[in-house]
Amino acid sequence: MKILVTGKNGQLGKSIQKTVNTDNKIDNNHSPNDFIFVGRGDLDLSSESSISQYFKNNKFDIIINCAAYTQVDRAEQEAELANQINHLAIKQLASIASNQQAKLLHISTDYVFDGESDTPYIETDRPNPINVYGKTKLAGEQALQSVMPMNALIIRASWIYSEYNNNFISTMLKLGKKQDEVSVVNDQMGSPTYAGDLADAILEIIKHKKFRDVGQTTQIYHYSGEEEISWHRFAKEIFKIEKIECEVNSIATKQYPTPAKRPRNTFMNKDKIVKVFNIKISNWEFSLNTCMTILKQKQ
Numbered sequence: 001m002k003i004l005v006t007g008k009n010g011q012l013g014k015s016i017q018k019t020v021n022t023d024n025k026i027d028n029n030h031s032p033n034d035f036i037f038v039g040r041g042d043l044d045l046s047s048e049s050s051i052s053q054y055f056k057n058n059k060f061d062i063i064i065n066c067a068a069y070t071q072v073d074r075a076e077q078e079a080e081l082a083n084q085i086n087h088l089a090i091k092q093l094a095s096i097a098s099n100q101q102a103k104l105l106h107i108s109t110d111y112v113f114d115g116e117s118d119t120p121y122i123e124t125d126r127p128n129p130i131n132v133y134g135k136t137k138l139a140g141e142q143a144l145q146s147v148m149p150m151n152a153l154i155i156r157a158s159w160i161y162s163e164y165n166n167n168f169i170s171t172m173l174k175l176g177k178k179q180d181e182v183s184v185v186n187d188q189m190g191s192p193t194y195a196g197d198l199a200d201a202i203l204e205i206i207k208h209k210k211f212r213d214v215g216q217t218t219q220i221y222h223y224s225g226e227e228e229i230s231w232h233r234f235a236k237e238i239f240k241i242e243k244i245e246c247e248v249n250s251i252a253t254k255q256y257p258t259p260a261k262r263p264r265n266t267f268m269n270k271d272k273i274v275k276v277f278n279i280k281i282s283n284w285e286f287s288l289n290t291c292m293t294i295l296k297q298k299q
């Protein structure tokens, strides 16, 4: 069994590596030695020739694609590059996976939705991205489904955070330690996803018969933490856990203009992934505490 994981230096890539390396024997079918983690230096998704060259010499049973162009604001200026990495590279990966008879597990985003729904998004709801990042990720999903109508799986996650790299938690901790107050938007709702939880879910899925069996129709699944919250609520909880005395002012999105528009509410329904793969959805406060305990141990 050879399993490729792309994006090894990203939040999710690092979280999968951690989970794989702490589980000495993943199950009867997988061991940590089955996994190969690659970064941009090994496999550059912005280059068609880098992709074809890499796979000329490497064949896999499962490809887990965690690499993506994730700079939501910068994508507005770098639409072509974002489209190459999030869309065209996925089309090429799907074609390669199909030729190699490999399974492809790809990560997408809640930003494929416009955020105007008043009910939690289900997988069949109509996407309508409102920024370049969301448009390129949706194009990637659609290309994958068209090239690989079978044997692939897409997980849409939202608001990913972890103990790695720069993210909302590290930004808040930095600001909270040097300022008496910060202003955070209270009218963008969603659900934070702890990358460690998503890594566990991915490893559960690749063990599952429903994923492993050849000829399964390609499906989309939603995954995030439980409960719908605002960034403001998230920031308050981070300071509470860390016992940081910093006031969190509640502001509206229009008071904090950004180059890319953000959807108002992308809370997703996770019933499908729970039902099909028996995946546990974590309470967001519990997972945030877990992540921040690990962060503290790293200091």
Ligand SMILES: NC(=O)c1ccc[n+]([C@@H]2O[C@H](COP(=O)([O-])OP(=O)(O)OC[C@H]3O[C@@H](n4cnc5c(N)ncnc54)[C@H](OP(=O)(O)O)[C@@H]3O)[C@@H](O)[C@H]2O)c1
Pocket: 007, 008, 009, 010, 011, 012, 013, 039, 040, 043, 044, 045, 046, 047, 065, 066, 067, 068, 069, 070, 085, 107, 108, 109, 110, 137, 156, 157, 158, 159, 160, 161, 165
């Ligand atoms: N972060 C979020 O809030 C969020 C929310 C919903 C969905 N998602 C999706 O979840 C997945 C994982 O996100 P994440 O938070 O782990 O992202 P991340 O931390 O930004 O990691 C993305 C990785 O992609 C790599 N990458 C970028 N351009 C590349 C290229 N040209 N060739 C090869 N690798 C390249 C980056 O490499 P370098 O380290 O070399 O830059 C980075 O390691 C992505 O598909 C993302 O779209 C993320």
